[in-house]
Amino acid sequence: MHKVTSLEIAELAGVSQSTVSRALRKSPLVNPETRRRIQRIAREHNYKVDRSASNLRSQHSRTIAMLVHEESGMDSDINPFFVSMLASITRAAAARNYDVLLSFQQLSKNWIADYENSNKAEGIILLGYGGYTDYIRKIELLDNAHVLTWGPVIDGQPGHFVGCDNRRGGYIATRYLLELGHTRIGFLGDISDDCPEFKDRYSGYCDALLQAGLSVDPELQASSHSSMHSGHLAARELFSRGNGFSAIFSSSDLTALGAVHAVQKENLSIPEDVSIVGFDNIPSATHMSPALTTVRQNTVKAGEVMVDTLLRLVRGDYVESQLIQPELIVRDSCGPV
Amino acid sequence: MHKVTSLEIAELAGVSQSTVSRALRKSPLVNPETRRRIQRIAREHNYKVDRSASNLRSQHSRTIAMLVHEESGMDSDINPFFVSMLASITRAAAARNYDVLLSFQQLSKNWIADYENSNKAEGIILLGYGGYTDYIRKIELLDNAHVLTWGPVIDGQPGHFVGCDNRRGGYIATRYLLELGHTRIGFLGDISDDCPEFKDRYSGYCDALLQAGLSVDPELQASSHSSMHSGHLAARELFSRGNGFSAIFSSSDLTALGAVHAVQKENLSIPEDVSIVGFDNIPSATHMSPALTTVRQNTVKAGEVMVDTLLRLVRGDYVESQLIQPELIVRDSCGPV
DNA sequence: CTGAAAGCGCTTACAG
DNA sequence: CTGAAAGCGCTTACAG
Structure with a gap:
């Protein structure tokens, strides 16, 4: 041809x-x-x-690279939330006439440099999970590159971030449960410095409790990362402590899915005996029964903001970290106490 | 800089x-x-x-495009199986020094042509689900392009396909249940011509039953596509028919996840009262409780075969459709009758 | 509004 | 083993 x-x-x-x-x-x-x-x-x-000719002549690739990195290798649950983000970013890029190169790998300084130096991509979006502290150390080495990360937005951190207003998300979820009359509310999620996003959701949870005149009981928090398995274990730990609770705020939907299993194993009903709120609004949240009340992170908006922000970074414009506002989606997994 | x-x-x-x-x-x-x-x-x-210069001069982009298409828009469950495929294909391409351009969109003739004519990509991999009949009609228009699809392998179909030996997969799953003594085995999945992969899994199910001297009871089959919600409904339909069964073979893990919920809602235990086998071996299959016995589609191998096959197509070599052999992964969701 | 011309940064056939 | 040179297919400053 x-x-x-x-x-x-x-x-x-x-x-x-x-x-x-x-x-x-x-x-x-x-x-x-x-x-x-x-x-x-x-x-x-x-x-x-011909894109090669056009790119060569104009010195622009009109391509961004998207790196999905995992600390833990491929056999872990891939959070459906990231899949939504991947799709939104790709669509947002397409709408702006940009192509997206995809890569799954460990985060390495070389990878980043290679993409820009070889003119394959003008900038890079990083999506991933795993240890924040490790991560930030790698990001620090890259401040000249056009790299934007989906993640926690923290004052003074190096690099460029776009993320959800997690504290606000934790707050609205907890306030909703309080309004339903719950006072003993479990929190599922890792609140160490290595998981600043969950930690922020926990801060919002504390804000709501304190504002309602309640105290924060550390016995009601159980560590979990974002997987069904981990959520199941965390919920069981809450039960085994025997402190009693009538609601759970789960720092991710995957965790909530695991918690639902754990609750049902105790022969308790949702929402009659235990109310549950999740975080992310993954597709399964709609489809499970009962449908999960959750905090929505707007991935469509997030994708657009990320692409626009990255392109400003590429142009050399001044760029601030940005927060996407979360919103409570009320479904069937919560009831009055 | x-x-x-x-x-x-x-x-x-x-x-x-x-x-x-x-x-x-x-x-x-x-x-x-x-x-x-x-x-x-x-x-x-x-x-x-500089890749643009190199590509222009050598007339090779060393890039493949991966199109994830959905009939149904983005708010449906994205099957985690496809996410694994996406990752495997991307890794396999990287290992062969190829980049991967990602796109999520409806399948259109233009999209395909654009990628090749603009020299953005040498070939295209199609991943998706939805109506096969529609799909094949579009594929027929493309026989000159370098397009490879993950999907059903059917004699005489146009285009190039790589897929799982679904009939064999259905057979080994059902045979395993038969060996455990089950004779009343439900099948969850759409067996119309529009879903040839599920239909093949059903054929394998029938093969095993017939070989064991049993007859196929159409009342034990309930339609479902690959989502938790749909699986939940299909399992409930099976219960409502009141024919009695001690095992379920579910044509996808997502469907099985929904069926598990439905079984538990009937206050039945898995595997004591009902055994369940899934298909795909998505990450959640390991993590749910009980851990799901399922038919594994080897996505790592599939990714490599797909990339290699596409590259042969690009070189103009003769290419046949290829089957990946499935394998039964025994976990905790099945027991003796 | 249009054309002739330079040049982006490589790869590779050709000559030595 | 090495170099000089052509040319991949565009974009865009320059001249008209």
């Missing part, structure tokens, strides 16, 4: 190659009628501008 | 630009010592070959 070039389109249209190039780039310099004719001929011949 | 070129590396190394190019491409023509020196200098200056 012969490859059509702009020169051939030019001959067919009876104009110069430069005019073809201008016409297809919608340059205002070209006579509208000429432009239309050229576009028609290009379409008829399935002509597409 | 100044961009380093091969010409500058050449000056630093005291050789010509062509020699730098050869050295970095590991050409045997270059004196080994010279090559090492050039490589060292390139490394020290963070030099990376």
Whole structure:
């Protein structure tokens, strides 16, 4: 199959190659009628501008790279939330005429440098989970590169971040449970410095309790990372402590899914005996029974903000970390105490 | 930040630009010592070959495109199985020095043509679900393009496919349940022509039953596509028919997850009252309780086979559809009748 | 509004 | 084993 070039389109249209190039780039310099004719001929011949040539000449790849990194290897639960983010970012990029290169790997300084130095991508979006402290150490080495991370937004941290207002998310979830009359509310999630996002959700949980005149009982918190298995274990630990609780705020939906199993194993009903609120609004949250009340992180918006922010970074504009506002989605997993 | 070129590396190394190019491409023509020196200098200056220039000159993009398409829009369950495939394909491509462009969108003839005509990608991998009949109609329009699909392998179908030996998978799952003494085995999955993969799994199920001297009871089959919600409904339908069964073979793990919920809602225990076998071996299958016995589709192998097959297609080699052999993973969700 | 021309940074056939 | 040179297919400054 012969490859059509702009020169051939030019001959067919009876104009110069430069005019073809201008016409297809919608340059205002070209006579509208000429432009239309050229576009028609290009379409008829399935002509597409060669991206390598275009990139080389213009020194822009119009491509961003998306790196999904995991500390723990591939056999862990991949959080469906990240899959949504992946899709949103890809769509947002497409809408701005950018392509997305995908890579799954450990985070390495080389990988990042390679993508920019080789002109494969103008900037990089990092999605992942795992230890924050390790992570931030690697990010520090990269401050010249155009790298944007989905994650916790913390004052003074190196690098550029976009993330959810986790504290606010924790607050609205807990306040909702308080309004239903619950006073003994469990919290499922790792609140160490290595998980600042969960820690912030916990802070919001504490804010709500204190504001309601209640105290925070550390016995009601059980560590869990974002997986069904881990959530199941954490909920069981809460039960085994025997302190009694009528509601659970789970720092992720996957964790909540595991907790639901644990509750049902105790022959308790949701929401009659135990109310549960999750975090993320993954697709399964709608489909499980009872449908899960949860805190939605707006992935569509997040994807757009991330792409726009990255492109500003690429242009050299000043960029601040940004917070996406979460929102409570009320479904069937919570009831009055 | 100044961009380093091969010409500058050449000056630093005291050789010509062509020699730098050869050295970095590991050409045997270059004196080994010279090559090492050039490589060292390139490394020290963070030099990376400009991909646009390299691609333009060599007329190869060393990139494949991966299109994840959905009939049903983004708010459906994304099957974790596809996420594994995505990751495996990306890793396999990376191992072969290929980049992966990602796109989520409806399947369109244009999209495909654009990627090849613009030299963005040498070939395309299609991952998705939804109606097979619609799908095959679109594939038929593309037979010149380098497109490979993960899906059902059917004699005489247009296009190029790699898929799991679904019939065999259905057979080994059902045979295992038969060996445990089950004779009334439910099947969850859509067996219409629009879902040839599930239909094949059902054929394998029938094979095993017939081979054991049992007949196939259509009342024991309930339609379901691959989601928790749909699996939950299908299992409930099976219960409501009141025919009695002691085991369920579910045509996907997501469906099995929904069925587990339905069984537990009936106050029945797994595996004491009902045994369940799934299909896919998604990460949650390990983590749920009881851990799910399932048919594993080897996504790592599948990713490698897909990339290799696509690259052969790109080279113009003759390519046959290929089957990946499934394997039964025994966990805790099945017991003797 | 249009064309001729330069040049982006490589790869590789050709000559030695 | 090495270098000089052509050329991949565009974009865009320059001249008209």
